[in-house]
Amino acid sequence: MAGPIRNAANYPLFARAGTIPDVSGALQDYFQMMTFSQVTKTVQGFQVDESALPINFQGCWFPYSERQLLMLPEGQRSWSHFMLFADPTLTLQTDDVVLWNGIQTRVLGRMDYGLYGYVQYHLCQDFTGSGP
Amino acid sequence: MPGLHRFRSLISLTQSLTAIGPNLQSSFLAIGGTPPYTYRVQPNGAGGSINSSTGLYTAPSVINGGSYGPPTQIYDTIQATDSLSNIATSQILIGNALLLLCDIIQNQMGLANGRVYVWDQKIFQPTDSGLYIAVAIISCKPFSNVNTFNGSNSSSYQWVNNYAQVQIDVISRDTEARDRKEEVLMALASTYSQTQQEANSFLIGRLPPGSQFVNLSNIDGSAIPYRFNISVGMQFIVTKTVNIGSIDSFSTPQIVPNP
Numbered sequence: 001m002a003g004p005i006r007n008a009a010n011y012p013l014f015a016r017a018g019t020i021p022d023v024s025g026a027l028q029d030y031f032q033m034m035t036f037s038q039v040t041k042t043v044q045g046f047q048v049d050e051s052a053l054p055i056n057f058q059g060c061w062f063p064y065s066e067r068q069l070l071m072l073p074e075g076q077r078s079w080s081h082f083m084l085f086a087d088p089t090l091t092l093q094t095d096d097v098v099l100w101n102g103i104q105t106r107v108l109g110r111m112d113y114g115l116y117g118y119v120q121y122h123l124c125q126d127f128t129g130s131g132p
Numbered sequence: 133m134p135g136l137h138r139f140r141s142l143i144s145l146t147q148s149l150t151a152i153g154p155n156l157q158s159s160f161l162a163i164g165g166t167p168p169y170t171y172r173v174q175p176n177g178a179g180g181s182i183n184s185s186t187g188l189y190t191a192p193s194v195i196n197g198g199s200y201g202p203p204t205q206i207y208d209t210i211q212a213t214d215s216l217s218n219i220a221t222s223q224i225l226i227g228n229a230l231l232l233l234c235d236i237i238q239n240q241m242g243l244a245n246g247r248v249y250v251w252d253q254k255i256f257q258p259t260d261s262g263l264y265i266a267v268a269i270i271s272c273k274p275f276s277n278v279n280t281f282n283g284s285n286s287s288s289y290q291w292v293n294n295y296a297q298v299q300i301d302v303i304s305r306d307t308e309a310r311d312r313k314e315e316v317l318m319a320l321a322s323t324y325s326q327t328q329q330e331a332n333s334f335l336i337g338r339l340p341p342g343s344q345f346v347n348l349s350n351i352d353g354s355a356i357p358y359r360f361n362i363s364v365g366m367q368f369i370v371t372k373t374v375n376i377g378s379i380d381s382f383s384t385p386q387i388v389p390n391p
Binding site: 042046047048049050051 | 202227231235245246252
């Protein structure tokens with residue numbers, strides 16, 4: 001039967017509902033319970049007050065490998081870089097400051113793979129006490 | 133009389149000032165409800181006290197509990213209770229001249245808490261379209277430095293008199309900063325402002341010659357479309373009382389003739 005040629009390359013994965021692989025089920029086995037303290041600013045008595053609010057979520061945290069550090073444009077190894085995979089309920093934004101296990105880190109990037117069932121964050125060790 | 137009901141109004145609490153300096157007083161007055169009223173200061177606040185029957189509030193002697201940390205003890209909450217245990221509350225801020233100037237602007241422009249703030253290196257960046265006003269001291273010239281001592285209680289009273297240039301930034305993402313910036317000047321010259329200046333011993337100066345709103349809208353690009361800056365002068369006093377162990381009263385010298 002004659003007809004137009006349908007090239008698979010013209011059809012992205014999300015062209016039809018249900019074609020995105022939801023890996024959240026598999027990641028749940030990988031994730032563990034984590035608690036961040038997010039540093040937020042409010043104005044109290046006309047002055048800026050910083051306070052830490054706890055955020056509970058499921059995630060997995062690991063440091064950059066040597067190879068990943070080498071590929072960073074700044075070539076810095078003294079500042080610790082971290083990757084975080086988390087469930088999509090964690091909604092940090094770029095430049096947010098969070099504390100985890102006593103380490104202050106700043107969000108450098110957020111990759112929203114929410115359709116796949118997770119989000120990925122790039123965090124970097126931050127100056128202790130510097131606000132968001 | 134059948135069919136006639138008298139409805140009691142709800143208790144509410146009014147105050148003469150919304151902010152004062154240390155050791156100063158402000159009156160609170162409950163209205164409505166069912167008298168008599170009793171007044172109290174809720175715990176974990178700035179640390180002031182109140183006359184339970186008259187409502188005359190006395191501010192603590194130090195700001196923020198004497199701490200330079202997070203401003204968690206800036207406000208006292210006053211609670212008035214009527215004879216039927218109905219409650220009304222109101223807040224008062226205890227601060228220095230700079231904070232009182234912020235209060236004047238907030239009070240007179242009808243802005244909510246958080247809209248006026250002291251600008252420092254930890255900038256509170258506006259995140260919505262409403263009006264924000266940032267206040268900062270950009271220069272401060274001390275013009276007198278005095279120490280007096282009191283022999284009766286072995287204390288030294290010190291003060292420095294200052295003249296400061298206060299910079300006020302009116303900021304908004306919408307057009308409010310452009311259209312309401314003049315209200316800042318109205319607030320600084322208002323009756324409430326003059327009452328506060330007289331009660332708290334500071335002085336907001338008149339606009340100096342050549343004073344103008346500087347349009348700084350361009351420096352933040354599209355992030356903050358409207359930002360206007362103006363500077364005003366303010367004279368204020370910083371004081372401190374220090375206990376001293378012993379003093380020389382420098383009494384009139386006496387000549388002892390031929391001992």
